[in-house]
Amino acid sequence: MNALQYVRPGNGFTPNFQLFEKSEVNGPNRIDLYKWALGLCSSSPVPNFNPKGIYMYDEFSQEDIRWNFEKILFDKTGKPYRRYPAASGTDIIMPDIEELLNR
Structure with a gap:
């Protein structure tokens, strides 16, 4: 993944x-x-x-991911439970996690 060399710490960074x-x-x-x-x-x-x-693509769908760090919470069975916008913090997601854990 060549993009890593151009981000901080940059300067030819090799992970x-x-x-x-x-x-x-x-x-x-x-x-x-x-x-x-x-x-x-x-x-x-x-x-x-x-x-x-x-x-960087042309075929748009309402289910598309809109931006980096959008989140998907999965339940205990591995099924998607809910999606959250990229800016969602733990204060938004924790009540759903607690609900799923208590089921």
């Missing part, structure tokens, strides 16, 4: 841990894990897209 392959979470090349998870979630927690020119 000392194994990197996995970059994968697509939106568009026609969405990996199967996201096809499955997003297909079982209710609609996106962010109803609108940013200006579409900033995205």
Whole structure:
């Protein structure tokens, strides 16, 4: 993943841990894990897209991930329970985690 050399600490930074392959979470090349998870979630927690020119794909769907760090909470059985916007903190997610743990 060449992008890591251009982010902090930068200057040719080489991680000392194994990197996995970059994968697509939106568009026609969405990996199967996201096809499955997003297909079982209710609609996106962010109803609108940013200006579409900033995205690197053309086929848009309401279930698309809108931005980095959007979160998906899974229940004890491994099924998606709820999606959260990227800016959601633990104060927003903890009540749902507690509810799932108490089931």
